[in-house]
Amino acid sequence: xxxxxxxxxxxxxxATELRLGLPGSHPPEKxxxxxxxxxxxxxxxxxxDRAARRETSEGGRATSARATKAQVVxxxxxxxxxxxxxxxxxxxxxxxxxxxxxxxxGAPYLRKIDLEVYKGxxxxxxxxxxxxxxFEGCKGSEYAITYEDKDGDLMLVGDxxxxxxxxxxxxxxxxxxxEAIRGLGSSQ
Amino acid sequence: MTYFPEEVVEHIFxxxxxxxxxxxxxxxxxxxxQVERLSRRTVFVGxxxxxxxxxxxxxxxxxxxxSVKGKPHFADFNLVPYDWGGFAxxxxxxxxxxxxxxxxxxxxxxxxxxxxxxxxxRSFPNFKSLVLISCExxxxxxxxxxxxxxxxxxxxxxxxxxxEDHGCQWLSxxxxxxxxxxxxxxxxxxxxxxxxxxxxxxxxxxNLRSLKLSPAVSVESLNKILARASxxxxxxxxxxxxxxxxxxxxxxxxxxxxxxxxxxxxxxxDASPCCxxxxxxxxxxxxxxxxxxxxxxxxxxxxxIICLCFKLQKLWVLDSIGDKGLAVxxxxxxxxxxxxxxxxxxxxxxxxxxxxxxxxAVSSGCPKLNSLLYFCYQMTNAALITVAKNCPHFTRFxxxxxxxxxxxxxxxxxxxxxxxxxxxxxxxxxxxxxxGRLTDQVFLYIxxxxxxxxxxxxxxxxxxxxxMIYVLNGCKNLRKLExxxxxxxxxxxxxxxxxYETMRSLWMSSCDVTLGGCKALAAKMPRLNVEIIxxxxxxxxxxxxxxxxxxxxxxxxxxxxxxxxxxxxxFVWTL
Numbered sequence: 049x050x051x052x053x054x055x056x057x058x059x060x061x062x063a064t065e066l067r068l069g070l071p072g073s074h075p076p077e078k079x080x081x082x083x084x085x086x087x088x089x090x091x092x093x094x095x096x097d098r099a100a101r102r103e104t105s106e107g108g109r110a111t112s113a114r115a116t117k118a119q120v121v122x123x124x125x126x127x128x129x130x131x132x133x134x135x136x137x138x139x140x141x142x143x144x145x146x147x148x149x150x151x152x153x154g155a156p157y158l159r160k161i162d163l164e165v166y167k168g169x170x171x172x173x174x175x176x177x178x179x180x181x182x183f184e185g186c187k188g189s190e191y192a193i194t195y196e197d198k199d200g201d202l203m204l205v206g207d208x209x210x211x212x213x214x215x216x217x218x219x220x221x222x223x224x225x226x227e228a229i230r231g232l233g234s235s236q
Numbered sequence: 237m238t239y240f241p242e243e244v245v246e247h248i249f250x251x252x253x254x255x256x257x258x259x260x261x262x263x264x265x266x267x268x269x270q271v272e273r274l275s276r277r278t279v280f281v282g283x284x285x286x287x288x289x290x291x292x293x294x295x296x297x298x299x300x301x302x303s304v305k306g307k308p309h310f311a312d313f314n315l316v317p318y319d320w321g322g323f324a325x326x327x328x329x330x331x332x333x334x335x336x337x338x339x340x341x342x343x344x345x346x347x348x349x350x351x352x353x354x355x356x357x358r359s360f361p362n363f364k365s366l367v368l369i370s371c372e373x374x375x376x377x378x379x380x381x382x383x384x385x386x387x388x389x390x391x392x393x394x395x396x397x398x399x400e401d402h403g404c405q406w407l408s409x410x411x412x413x414x415x416x417x418x419x420x421x422x423x424x425x426x427x428x429x430x431x432x433x434x435x436x437x438x439x440x441x442x443n444l445r446s447l448k449l450s451p452a453v454s455v456e457s458l459n460k461i462l463a464r465a466s467x468x469x470x471x472x473x474x475x476x477x478x479x480x481x482x483x484x485x486x487x488x489x490x491x492x493x494x495x496x497x498x499x500x501x502x503x504x505x506d507a508s509p510c511c512x513x514x515x516x517x518x519x520x521x522x523x524x525x526x527x528x529x530x531x532x533x534x535x536x537x538x539x540x541i542i543c544l545c546f547k548l549q550k551l552w553v554l555d556s557i558g559d560k561g562l563a564v565x566x567x568x569x570x571x572x573x574x575x576x577x578x579x580x581x582x583x584x585x586x587x588x589x590x591x592x593x594x595x596x597a598v599s600s601g602c603p604k605l606n607s608l609l610y611f612c613y614q615m616t617n618a619a620l621i622t623v624a625k626n627c628p629h630f631t632r633f634x635x636x637x638x639x640x641x642x643x644x645x646x647x648x649x650x651x652x653x654x655x656x657x658x659x660x661x662x663x664x665x666x667x668x669x670x671x672g673r674l675t676d677q678v679f680l681y682i683x684x685x686x687x688x689x690x691x692x693x694x695x696x697x698x699x700x701x702x703x704m705i706y707v708l709n710g711c712k713n714l715r716k717l718e719x720x721x722x723x724x725x726x727x728x729x730x731x732x733x734x735x736y737e738t739m740r741s742l743w744m745s746s747c748d749v750t751l752g753g754c755k756a757l758a759a760k761m762p763r764l765n766v767e768i769i770x771x772x773x774x775x776x777x778x779x780x781x782x783x784x785x786x787x788x789x790x791x792x793x794x795x796x797x798x799x800x801x802x803x804x805x806x807f808v809w810t811l
Contacts, residue, residue: 122313122720123695124579124611124638125669129370129396129424133505133529199454208479215477215506 146214148195152180152222163214169206180222191224242267246275255280274298281305282715282740284322284346285765288798289330300339300362302331306346308743308792309693310718312370315745315790317771319805324348324371325355332359340365340391347371353378357385365391365419375400376427383409390443391419401427408433417441421448423472423503431457439464445497448472451505456484462491470524471495473503480510493517502526502552509537519544523571526552528578535589539564549604552576555590555611562594566601574607579638592619599626607632615672616644620654624661633658634669640696640721643673650674656681659689669693679703683710691716704728708735718743726753733760741794752784754791758811765800766811767792 146163159179166172176193193205197216205213205220249272252258262272278301279292293299306322324346331338338360348371356363363386376399382392383406407430410417417437422429429452438444438461445468449458453474462468478485491514492498498518507530519525522545527533535558542551542561548569555577557565565572575598577590592615599605599622606629615637643650651672659665659682666688670678674697682689683706690713698704704724707717709732717739725748736742736757751768758766769790800810 120640122310122315123640124636125313125693125695126578126611127312127370127396128314129398130528130578134531212477212479 146217148217148219150176150179150220150222152191153224155180161220163217168210169213172205176220176222191222194221194223195219196221242271245271249275277301279303283794283796284327285798285801286740286794286796289327290334291797293330293334297334298337299335300337301342302327302335302338302340303342303344304346305344306371308718308741309345309716310720310743310745311345315720317769317805317807320769320808321801321803321805322346323803325352328352328356328359332356336360337362339363340367342367342369343371344369345371347373348378349373350375350378350381354381354385357381360386362388364388365393367391367393367395368397369395370397372398375402376404376406376425377402379422380406380409383407383414384411387411387414388416389414390416392417393419393421393446394424395421397424399425401425404428404430405433407437410437412440415440416443418443419446419470420444421446421472422450423448425450425452428452429457431460435460435464442467444468446470446500449474449503451475451503455488455511459484459487459491462495466494467497468495469497470500471498471503473501473505473507475506476504476511477506477508478511485511485514488514496521498522500524500526502529504530504533506530506532508532509534512537512541516541516544521547523547524550526550528552528554528576530554531556531580535561543568545569547571550574552578554578554580556580557594558589559591559594559597562590563597563601566597569602571604572598572602573604574632575602575605576609577611578609579611592616595619596622599623603627604629606630609634609636611636611638613638614642614645615651615654616646617649617651617654617657618644618646620651621657624654624657628661629664630658630662631664632667633662633665634667634693635671636669637672640671641673650678652678652681656685659685664688667691670697671695673697675699676703676706679706683707686711688713690714692718694719694722696721698722698724701725701728701731705731708732714738715740717741719745719747721746723748725749726756729753730756730760733757736761736764736793737795739795741792743790743792745790749788749791750784751782751786751788754788754811755784757793763795763797765792765794765796767794767804768809768811770807770809 147160148163149158149160151158161175161179163172166175173193194202195205195213195217196219197203198218202221208216245268249258249261252261255278258272258276262269273295275298276296277299279296279299280303281287281292282305284304284306304324304327306324307316307320310316311320322345324343328341331341332355336359339362341356341363342365348368353374356366358381366382366386366389374397379392379399382389404427410433414437418441429450431453434453434457438447444465447461447465447468447470449461449472451474455474455476455478458474458476478488488511495518499522501515501518501522501524504512504527509532512533519541525545525548527538527541531554534556538553538557538561542548542564545551546568549571551565551569551572551574553561553576557577562577565575577594590610590612592612595610595612595615596619605627608630609632612635615635644654652675655670655674655678659668665686668682668686668689668691670693676699679698679702682692689711692707692711692714701724703722704719705728707714708728714735724744729744729749730753754766754768758764768788769792771789804810
């Protein structure tokens with residue numbers, strides 16, 4: 049998912065991509081909002097830069113719903129500050145996708161999944177089992193799913209409500225073997 | 237009065253507080269001018285380009301409080317290009333040289349840099365209060381400089397600024413010896429916050445009365461802060477997102493009852509309905525409540541909290557409150573003076589849930605209502621006429637019907653009569669924003685009745701030049717006129733040119749004024765800056781070749797004693 053990949057390339061890539069979403073859960077592609085040519089940028093805010101970068105790095109999926117309605121510049125008259133706050137809220141809530149890395153002890157490479165696609169812990173667990181099936185070997189399925197939260201702490205998946213989890217999860221880590229069993233002793 | 241010694245005159249002037257009165261007093265005679273200028277402590281500059289900073293400070297060397305505004309109001313809505321101007325540095329540099337006793341600086345819509353903040357922090361040993369509203373151009377490094385060098389800082393109030401995040405350590409730069417903070421507002425910061433540094437800072441500032449946290453401050457942190465700051469009057473809660481099954485939540489629930497002085501609540505950035513229950517114990521004493529950044533709180537939960545707020549004077553809320561919720565406001569909040577209802581759905585896709593019904597309810601239930609900002613999908617003349625009858629005390633009335641140029645849906649008529657009723661009934665109206673379908677008639681009413689009107693905002697309205705002419709000829713006290721997307725052209729622009737010297741500024745965008753019209757205005761009125769903002773990069777290189785008939789996209793006209801500004805970017809021409 050590097051920046052600067054063209055649309056045609058993305059289609060080809062998507063066709064071969066191994067996705068774990070449920071059937072029909074792939075959000076519809078939205079066209080990027082058209083920008084008026086030769087117009088001066090009215091606000092070169094850091095957030096706009098970040099949003100633009102996010103768009104290219106997430107494979108061209110538009111993070112804004114702006115393209116769906118013709119926009120009059122500066123209307124409705126709401127301060128940019130308020131609009132930006134809401135866009136930040138909407139971006140995390142809508143089809144932006146919450147991609148997080150998933151690592152598993154012993155696996156040679158990491159994966160990425162879109163948390164938005166799952167409705168709860170059970171689906172997530174099933175998807176992860178599926179994803180890492182090939183690495184489990186014959187050692188059995190003693191593992192614990194953990195995640196790194198906003199504060200950088202390693203947390204056990206499943207303690208907090210799903211929405212709170214998706215909003216604070218930065219990356220997932222599947223811990224296997226003895227470490228996992230020790231940790232799970234009290235919660236299962 | 238010439239027989240009184242100067243000290244007596246000066247003492248008398250101490251009782252003359254308002255800027256306008258002091259300005260008037262200074263024009264009586266030379267002696268009074270001298271006494272006034274040396275005793276003036278506070279100066280307010282409404283347009284930073286109306287006068288140069290050195291001139292202000294040479295006239296008023298004794299000031300300890302300075303307030304300056306930069307960009308035109310429509311900059312809030314992205315209509316003014318990014319590097320148009322409004323730089324704070326010249327003001328800070330001049331003050332550092334000429335007014336070293338400066339204690340308070342308040343800047344609105346200006347470009348402030350980290351260098352400027354550092355110069356500010358190092359130059360004024362008595363500096364006490366910095367208020368930045370809708371500014372940009374600085375980062376948390378600048379805040380670190382303020383924290384480091386402003387000994388005795390009482391107030392750092394950052395409202396709705398665009399601040400670049402260079403890390404969370406700026407709070408740690410407040411030295412251990414800093415115990416003087418009374419007000420700290422960093423709600424607009426987007427980056428992470430050093431919770432420990434914040435908690436320690438709050439703990440050592442016993443006079444802290446106002447604290448507004450940014451969304452990054454967690455409830456765990458908030459709990460620790462609340463434990464040390466029970467004398468708070470004004471609180472911005474930070475994220476306010478916590479699972480109700482946790483200990484953190486229970487601590488939060490037990491925190492609020494002890495806040496006997498809390499009157500203002502805001503923040504609630506990520507709040508969910510169950511978290512809101514934590515503040516119920518303080519609702520009965522609240523005078524200000526801002527829930528307008530909490531989209532997760534829906535109508536019913538808003539109603540539950542509002543039911544308790546019977547002392548509320550100011551309420552800012554999202555339109556998810558619905559007409560039903562506004563009816564509850566009307567029956568509960570009898571002390572309400574200011575109401576702002578913002579749209580949840582920014583792009584106005586027609587799903588807003590307040591209509592004229594909600595406004596009607598509030599107008600009849602809240603007799604003290606005098607300030608309104610109301611975003612809605614529709615409005616009727618009948619409703620506005622009734623609102624005008626119910627609330628003759630409006631001083632600020634801003635109505636935004638989200639669909640530009642939308643008429644009264646019941647009668648299909650323009651809203652001229654409705655707004656006409658408002659200006660006829662509300663004799664003290666100072667600020668008015670119009671919307672919906674409007675003809676020249678509404679401007680005739682405004683010109684005739686709105687005698688105290690100072691600021692008028694017009695969009696997608698009017699039929700001809702007559703509309704603008706009615707306003708310019710009528711409103712005696714008009715100071716700021718801002719117009720977008722209206723069919724007003726050169727005839728209106730040039731009809732009453734002397735008027736512009738009695739006003740602070742005129743903004744016109746997407747109207748019918750031409751280059752020729754503006755040239756004529758500039759020629760007739762040398763003490764105005766007639767700025768043309770040309771964002772079309774293809775044409776601004778060919779300035780000389782543009783015909784006088786060329787319609788101008790954006791113009792900004794303002795009175796000034798400083799002449800054309802020397803910091804204008806390429807795309808701004810001063811005629």
